[in-house]
Amino acid sequence: MSESRSKRQRQQNRHATVPRRATEIYDELIALVHGLPLPPNVPPGEWNIQKTKDVHAPAVAWGWLARITRSGQAAIHLENLGFGAETPPLTRSAIEHAIRLLWAADSGTAFIDVALLTKEQGLMKILDAQSDVWSFEKELADAMERHILEAGAADRSLGHLGHLRKIVDLNPEERGPLYMGWLIDTQDSHPSLASAQPYYTVTDGATARIQFEWEPRFSTAVHMKATLALIAGLHAYAKIVGATDRIEPLLDDIIRRLKARHLQKDAT
Secondary structure, three states, X not given: OOHHHHHHHHHHHHHHHOHHHHOHHHHHHHHHHHHOOOOOOOOOOOOOHHHHHHHHHHHHHHHHHHHHHHHHHHHHHHHHOOOHHHOHHHHHHHHHHHHHHHXXXXXXXXXXXXXXXXXXXXXXXXXXXXXXXXXXXHHHHHHHHHHHHHHHHOOHHHHHHHOHHHHHHHOHHHHHXXXXXXXXXXXXXXXXXXXXHHHEEEEOOXXXXXXXXXXXXXXXXXXXXXXXXXXXXXXXXXXXXXOHHHHHHHHHHHHHHHHHHHHHHHHO
């Protein structure tokens, strides 16, 4: 076996031994997700825009919780393989969905209005980006136009809440810490100095030298970011489906053990 291949294998083996301990709690959280009740069906009756929101709200909330859960799982699996530095787009998405879900639990169906308006704005940007050089086929463009019309009945006074910071400001004590993690992951997810720094070292001296790295030098806390996002998501979703009394004591115990583990780590 070549030296580089042997080194790569050792690196993968080293990462593979970490998550056994680090992701025990995440596995517990996944079990809680699978044990939650699905949203109730909306009873039949006259169909109107409010009923449309009533139908979509619990379904979207479930979809967001699933995205939080699976994004965290994917990030942890990548970290296990030695790709922790490449996970910020996944943990950033999990955190953002968690913040949105926390607000959804307090907003009735208003978060559906905001989702519709955000979808409208996004599709309009896509259509406006067409040019003589490239454009969509008419069938696809027409489908986008139809989706844009879905936002016609949305409450446009809520449009400013499409900005994540506005959601955070409504409850900064609850959402502020998550938002700080989202900001850090945003730096690491987009082309920036932060996204490049894991892959090179500048050595100071009489002559500055740059050492290029293929495997990132920095340790990551992927499992912790994923865990905190999922705890927030579970808290919010349980509130939406009326399972708070059952879920909150279990989350409190998990948070207690997380804090104890953190204190134990600091003491060593």
